Amino acid sequence: MSKKKSVKEQYPIVEKSKNLQNSGILPNIWEFPKKENFSESYKEFYSPDLWFIGKKREFEHAIAKAIRKANELVIICSFLLQETEIIKAALSVCSKAKIYIITASENRLNSANRSDEGLEEEKIKDHLELLQKLKKRALIRTASNFHAKFVLIDPKHKNQRKGFLSTANLTQHALANNVEMGIGLNSGQIIDLFNLFCSVFWHKSEHELLTRSQLQVTQSVPVQEIPEQVILQHIISPGTNLDFKSMLKKTISGIEGDIYLSAYSIEENNDIYTLLLQELEQNPKRKISLFIRPREKVMPVLAKLKDAGAEIIGHSLLHMKALLIENPAENSGLVFTGNLTEQSFSESFDIGLFLNSNQKQIIMSILKSWKSKYMMNYLGDKPIHNMAARRYQIWNPDKMKIDVKEQEVEDLGDIDGENLDNYKNFEPALNFPQKYQETVKNIKFIWRNNPPHLPSKAQALEILPEKEFKRLPEKLHKTIEQIKIYKLGNEIYIRLENNEDLNLIKEISHIINAKIVI
Known part of the structure; x- marks a missing residue:
């Protein structure tokens, strides 16, 4: 016949854990390529x-x-x-x-x-x-x-x-x-x-x-x-018969094909931005890839273009300006010196020109290689739990780089239960730690639930106070005399001894609002 377990053996320390997912959203996130040294891949040509x-x-x-x-x-x-x-x-x-x-x-x-x-x-x-x-x-x-x-x-x-x-x-x-x-x-x-x-x-x-x-x-x-x-025939310039903005609009709306656009700056208050949004909304199969220098000033515009479906590729030293349509048609690619801003379109002395087929083909192949391998990719506002564990950059005034990790472990230590009846299932209130809100996808909390012990200052009671005793049915009067009861302040404790009937102890504890301890 097996020996009956002692109270301590029946109520051991219980190891507990729970994962908490990061619900935060990181703003203006740029994803770095796996090979971050773009200068090694940006070949002079x-x-x-x-x-x-x-x-x-x-x-x-x-x-x-x-x-x-x-x-x-x-x-x-x-x-x-x-x-x-x-x-x-x-x-x-x-x-x-x-x-x-x-x-x-x-x-x-x-x-x-x-x-x-x-x-x-x-x-x-x-x-x-x-x-x-x-x-x-x-x-x-x-x-x-x-x-x-x-x-x-x-x-x-x-x-x-x-x-x-x-x-x-x-x-x-x-x-x-x-x-x-x-x-x-x-x-x-x-x-x-x-x-x-x-x-x-x-x-x-x-x-x-x-x-x-x-x-x-x-x-x-x-x-x-x-x-x-x-009167111009071979180059474009704002305010001339071959107006810079007009030629850009004509190229974008008049020639079918995916758009590759490189620019130093872009603003909302101009027809090119409006036309790009229109193309994204009305022609969802037409892909638009925008190459840009990430700066705080352009972030709101990039966010709207990204939400509409554009792919945004960035580099901190990008300053070249070009528009290419993936179409063999004549005049489907041009290079220019102006920015995509109303000031450039209406006030600046800038110039541009249409590329010949060989120039366009070379530039297109280079832009495609940047897009697929080496440059930064704009993700917009991103829920951190959906991000891969790797390095990113949050484009704020400090251009903070962050390394997103899959998981961190937080040890909450030992937690003493309040009642032997339910201590094994106790779960503390869990909050995602502030220090990990921008760097960790989820936290694994671990802790140890200890069975509750009688407080050292609790005093033994010879008899149960009359108020609590009156609550007990007559059948339990004899039992209450046989169990050990303690009091500390307004709390009443029942100390569970070996071989005592736990179910009976639970019944009594519920009636007299006592906590079961060991």
Whole structure:
């Protein structure tokens, strides 16, 4: 015959656990690729008329080489300038060729432009110092809305003209580190751009820098042989017959196929954003991939495009601007210098051009490779429990990187039960710990339920208080005299001894509101 278990053996410590899922939502989440070093995969590339910018600075070298062969005229346009090989080459030929420069005026490099273009004080300082250095060697005119980036060499000479469009500002950093591209211009594009430059330089500039130390307001001198309005055939520009915004709209709505759009900035208050939303809603089979530089300013727009079905791909140094439609039709791809903002569409001097089929094919293949392998993917606002365990970035002002983990374990320790009758099933109130709310998908809580013990200060009762005794039926009067009862404050305890009838003890405890302990 087996020995009957003691009270302690019948009521052991019980190990308990419970998982609690994280119900939080992380805002503006970007997923990093498995291979995070994009620079290893962003290969510098160039063909006869197309460059992807990189550390070897092949695009910069190509422009400088062409400038050194100039015989008559060098035209440089950039929102911001630094002393690059391009400038050095221009200075080397200034004795035989005239140098014309258009750029943004220093007194208009205000805080709004700085934040929108990601400008740093050091770049602006270099820009201003360079203008002073160039003032005796070049004719410089400026305006706050000069945003295009291009270089023309001897544009009036059919057999030696050269031209380059750049999505990058002509600065040290942009020409080596940004995600940018450059285009070699054909003869028709160079002629168009030269005519447009003449109009802008003589009719649209606000200031000029000659021999004085400061910018002076441009004098209104009519130049009869240079028309103020230019008819374009090969390039696009805001406010012309080939209007920048109109050409973008025509391309998006007029040519079927998936859209690949790369931009530095995009805002809601313009027709292109509205058209993209319309395409996503009305043509759900048409995929739109937007390549963008993640910034706090663009997050609300990205969230709405993401919710509508767009795929958002980001990189912290992306600045190139291009629109490609996956369709072999002519004029189904273009590159431009402006942003997708109303200011660019209506106020800025920007330019763009349609790509030839070979240029478009190369750019399309590169964008597809970025999309599939290397760049960041925007997830929007994401419930953390639905996220894979890996590294992400929350795009707030601190650009906080987080590592989401599958699970953490929280040990709540030993918990003494209040009543032997139900201590095994006790579960404490569980709250997801604040420290894990942005990093952990679920928490496994563990604890140990101990059987309740008689408090050390409880006093034994010789007889049950009359109030509790009257509640007992007569059949239990004899039993109550045989069990051990204690009291501490207003609490009554029944201490369970070996061989006592637990069911009978439970019945008594319920009647007299006592807690069963060991």
